[in-house]
Amino acid sequence: MxxxxxxxxxxENNVIFERVIDEFLDWMAHPGLDRDGVRAGLDGIEAANAVTHGYGSKVFLRSLAECLAWVRGRAATAEETARISGWAAAFDGDxxxxxxxxxxxxxxxxxxxxxxxxxxxxxxxxxxxxxxxxxxxxxxxxxxxxxxxxxxxxxxxxxxxxxxxxxxxxxxxxxxxxxxxxxxxxxxxxxxxxxxxxxxxxxxxxxxxxxxxxxxxxxxxxxx
Known part of the structure; x- marks a missing residue:
């Protein structure tokens, strides 16, 4: 067997996630935190969410929102939430x-x-x-x-x-x-x-x- x-x-699957992550890291540009630092934070959030919520694009988008809140020290605004939700389209289709x-x-x-x-x-x-x-x-x-x-x-x-x-x-x-x-x-x-x-x-x-x-x-x- x-x-x-x-x-x-x-x-191919993760390459789609990586493309979104690249865009997210550009967006999260922060004077006191470089791309590697943001990525490390996101990896930690994803690892925790995988244990609690499993895998897939919905959990991934949740992790992006939590990472944004961590980087900016506040919850995402409605406009920011909409931008993150827009990335769901990357995982749609047949x-x-x-x-x-x-x-x-x-x-x-x-x-x-x-x-x-x-x-x-x-x-x-x-x-x-x-x-x-x-x-x-x-x-x-x-x-x-x-x-x-x-x-x-x-x-x-x-x-x-x-x-x-x-x-x-x-x-x-x-x-x-x-x-x-x-x-x-x-x-x-x-x-x-x-x-x-x-x-x-x-x-x-x-x-x-x-x-x-x-x-x-x-x-x-x-x-x-």
Whole structure:
């Protein structure tokens, strides 16, 4: 069984958030606080909100509003709130940008193996992206979860009667895709994405032989 992450593994996602963040940091220009300082503050706010409110564009926009209040020492004005709300349009629509090689590689892998999709975030938002991708027919099942931790992978193993030692989790996030999957006894494929969210970064054990590191999605065909 091959299990695939979605955002930033099958299609680009965080790059959209980063574009908005760049605009936000320009807007928050502050004589006593440089861009790195504002970004560090935003990262901390996002990390806290992820624990309490989960993931997705709605939580992200909430974090921007809280960061603005932190930088300016007051709540956002109606005009500022409207500007932040306007960024919601960046996450609307029925189109996702597939990462090169994904469509043809998944089509071939689906002929060779059973595939599952495992993604975390807002249910409605993730459902929309999955549908827009056009990739659903390749998967035996699609699972949208609030968090991807060890318990999530263990539950997936039980639900599909998987054999951990012959199951592979494929994704771009060390924190959500690789480390918890390995802790649950699964093998893993790490596919780095230069746009991976900073809060998904984590160190991998270079000596772990059960983690396959690939440079491009299409390379999966050489191993599976």
């Amino acid at each position: 091959l299990i695939f992450d979605a955002d930033d593994t099958l299609w 189109h996702v940008e597939l990462i090169p090689g994904v469509a043809e590689t998944l089509a071939e892998l689906a002929r060779r193996h059973e595939l599952l999709l495992l993604t975390k975030g807002d249910q409605e938002e993730q459902e929309r992206k999955v549908a827009a991708s056009g990739l659903t027919p390749h998967f035996k099942g699609v699972h949208i979860v609030a968090e991807k931790d060890v318990a999530t992978y263990e539950e997936l193993v039980r639900a599909h009667a998987l054999v951990p030692g012959s199951t592979w989790m494929i994704g771009n996030s060390p924190k959500s895709d690789i480390l918890p999957a390995r802790s649950a006894g699964l093998n893993a494929v790490f596919l780095p994405n230069g746009n991976t969210w900073v809060l998904e970064h984590s160190e991998l054990d270079p000596a772990d032989e059960k983690v396959l590191r690939l440079a491009a999605f299409g390379e999966l065909l050489h191993h599976f």
